[in-house]
Amino acid sequence: MKDFRFRKADLKDAPGLAHVHVHSWRTTYEGIVSGEYLQSLSIEEREQKWVQILSGSHHTYVCEQDNGEIVGFVSFGKERSGEYEGELYAIYLLEEYQGKGIGKELFGIAAIGLKKQGYNSMWIWVLKDNPSKHFYYTYKPELIKEEVLTLGGESHQEEGLLLKLH
Template sequence: MHFRKAELQDAKGLASVHINSWRTTYQGIVSEEYLQSLSIEEKEDKWVHILSGAHDTYVCVMGDNKIAGFVSIGKERSGEYEGELYAIYLLKEYQGRGIGEKLFELAISKLKKQGFDSMWIWVLKENPSKHFYYRYKPILVKEERLKIGNEFLQEEGLLLNLNEIEKE
């Protein structure tokens, strides 16, 4: 496996990881109807748009050239904070191998190189993988309701100080 910056030809692989990760991670949390309505083709179009401009998206590519996961970061979108973790997704079959941790640490490193001292993270409160973020001891700053499909779910806004990272 190796890690590199995502390229335009990765759009379909990113879309596949994105959709399939949602379908496994949020099963039983987000309605099945919504999860099945997600379209790899639509997500691929969004990734083509993202990858065609300036971006900070990094992929983990396996030996068979399959994208196992990715992380996307940048300036925090609301302007309240510094850096932001836009997305981090990993296919279920590659979880538990340290890939997510390496992607997350790559994100931290890249944000620090851009001069950011903190990382903003939104995570669904019911996300079974949210403990991953809490291992890095972020501060829970706020909770908000988010509409996904026809449902409202709670999400947590976490702030991670990049200069004082302590990992459990």
């Protein structure tokens, strides 16, 4: 994929990760999650969280343009509840870079990374109304459960998907 580079994130990437995280939430969940909630998302707060994450052991990879601008990222590791093996924590792309194969590349980085950690499956949480959820279904995961997630005082259905890694 020319004009784009994929690499492990480091501490200096926190501002770019925060920018992608907040802006992709605002475009992806517009009309699904309340506009008030989406506008309340703070790039500064998200940057602080990324500084914490990147200061420790992590598996976060970025996609950047030749000019160094981060346009997407993926983060993964051990599944947090202990019920499953590996987990896709987050995968986000700026809206204008979606549909160009970047998400597929980032997803592949996560799948390979989880396999290298010894995991044979990937757990994924996705909002049921997320217009991009079809992306996950192209990998033929199994729908294991649904739960209610509260965002900005509103309830949203979330799907728990389990993908076998080959």
